[in-house]
Amino acid sequence: MLRRTRAGGSFIAVARGVAWRNLHNHFSHPMYFVPSLVFPLLFFTAFTGALGALTNVRGFDFEAGYEGFQYVFVLIQTAAFGGVFTGFAIARDFETGFARRLLLAAPNRKGIIAGYAIAALGRWVFTAVIVTGVAFAAGMTVPAGPGVLPLYALALLINGAGILFASGVAMRLRTVQAGPLMQTPVFLALFLAPVYVPLAVLEGWIHSIARYNPVTAFLEAGRGFLVGRPSGVGLAFGLAVALLLAFGVWALRGLRNAETSG
């Protein structure tokens, strides 16, 4: 019993230490902090500003306006890319040798991943709140219904999956040169989905891919929450949990890979 308590204690202590350091680093370095905030806001501004006319396309029917339509995409995009930024941080730590020091010092190494994950969640919540504020300020209207809260819950799961995916890559390759390997798949998954118009309006090859892309399920469920007509909720949450579990195994194996490689 005593051993269990100690193990649990060290897990929490390690996770807390790693999380604090990452959050501190993130918010005290404009180089990390600014892009993570600027890019989602830029996407939101550029898409809603330039592409509003798309609501005139036949088959485009969304009650929360184009702001609401894009807000869901940008929120899910920040969640997924939050994970990628965490992968960058881990890779950077391996390059500077800090990660090895962590591996040596931490009594519970799973706490390291947990620490990075807690920091990433913290960063994402900060970004998400600002993006939400900007979306409302830009004129987004949310008809009666569950609103943004279930959307946040879904995005949190996606954020977790993103973190575990990017951590797995970072811990296997242990170099910032691996950045494109974390970024590109996430970027492709996000953009090969109904980003600008609903799935029904998409045509050609991109429609064929988007039909089977899990991100489509996330976007459709999220947009459903926003207008108060949730649909495909079970599928979206089920897929998010499945990704979380699969990438969890991927990340833990990555950690073992890093441990055995010294």
Added chain:
Amino acid sequence: MGDRHGIEVSQLVREFPKGPRAIDGIDLQVAPGEVYGFLGPNGAGKSTTVLVLTTLLPPTSGTARVAGHDVVREGHLVRAAIGAALQEAALDPLLTAREHMRLQTTLHGLSRADRKRRGDELLERVGLVEAADRRVGGYSGGMKRRLDLGLALVHRPSILFLDEPTTGLDPQSRTALWDEVSRLTREDGVTVFLTTQYLEEADALAHRVGIIDRGRIVAEGTPRALKDEIGRPSVEVVPANDGDRDAVAAVLGKFGESVPGLNQSVAVRMRGGESELAEVVRALDAAGLSVAQLRLHAPTLDDVFLEKTGRSLEGATTELGEGTS
């Protein structure tokens, strides 16, 4: 190499906008063919002096003539006469040593035939023939420094500036670089202005040493003359019983003033010189104090630094507002 001028510096000052004076009124002369060692801790003003003398940084006031030319008004003539290996070997990790040589020889305006010949000759001289076609990114610290030195010699300069050339090198690489510098002065008559924070480097290479602290030269002369100026050796005693330290200090105090010693030891600079050593032993014996170790130290450049600044050179870092030192 027939240049008869060395370096003449008068009342040189360099200020940075948000900090104290990095160089605070320096005067110095380096004769042609001489190796001048500029010794001081990090942040003392050594590198700033080198940047000014190599025309890379204008002085705030004062004058400096290098190879007979004013560093402000005749910068291009100064640059034609000097070679420099500045702090942290400045190399492109993606290029090979041979490519570095090609770049440097071309920029110095050597003819096509000369470029190849001079490049090969210098690669041979600094012992990089085998590694010449490998990218510099994979070189060891010593190899990088040797290439850096080779590149500085491309246009046969009469004056060579070496800014901390052996910092971070292993002893073997350090000795190899010292040999090369000695050969340059001995065989080619090159004047060398060398900055260092290593006492043994200044001792081994320099004909004359200038000690700089907080932007000012606090002592100058040949290493021997500087040490002779301090003149007196110090004696260091480690008591057998740690509790006897005060008693030992009291006995030693009769023979000279106290100076910092190692962990467990008590040390004094001997007023009467090394001839009093026997007296010291007898006095300790008479006081009934047993001794674990007793050492006599000849004066070092560190003693000179200590004498002039009140601090030891080892670990001393002057805090200045500017990154260059």
Added chain:
Amino acid sequence: MREFTRQVSVLGRRSIVRTLRQPASIVPALLFPLILLAVNAGGLRSATDLEGFPSESFLDFALGFAFLQGAVFATVNCGTDLARDIQTGFLNRLALTPVRGVALILGQLAGVAALAVVQALVFLGAGLAAGASVRAGIAGALVLLILSFLVSVAFAGVGALLAVRTGSGEAIQGLFPLVFAGLFLSSMNMPRNLIEADWFRAIATINPVSYLIEGLRSLILEGWNALALLLSFGIVAALILVGIGGAILALRTRLARV
């Protein structure tokens, strides 16, 4: 003059070798604009149904932007390389030789310029292979390549200016979001007359990036549009003057050698 040419050529050679040996700066510069082109050509196809949209193919409409996005990599690559030279002291080494500042900057641009040629050919080739056509014909395609090349060189000049002014690779990377904002707040995804939000249309109208895209796009969609071409070539010339000219002047201050 011969000496100057020799200096530019040896520094240019170094810059090209350096670029070739950094696949991490070549691959994304070629790949990312193509990925975005493919994604937008598919995802925004329905925009061509809007009344007044200038093309029936969003691929044709979006192709011009790929060239511009490629040029952003020129800014970052050139800026980062030059900043690294400053940080490592390599620039000081060069400054101790009789090299002229103009030769230093022009030589530094060579690697980016070489990559720009490859980028322009790849983007055009990929676009044509995917079914795009250049309304202005073969001569128009040639002008497109030249304009795209000049845009990259101009953007690289801006990167060089920033590098010389800041002397920090991190600062260059930090400016990346700003450069991206310049691209996104333009007519990249929608013709200006179809942008509904007044504030966005106003920004896109004063953003010079819109005119660069519209110049490139005019050759693909319209044929020969003198005004669009004049505007884009004019902006490129101004950028070259500000970027490269500014970098040469700033270098004088940074080197501070007399």
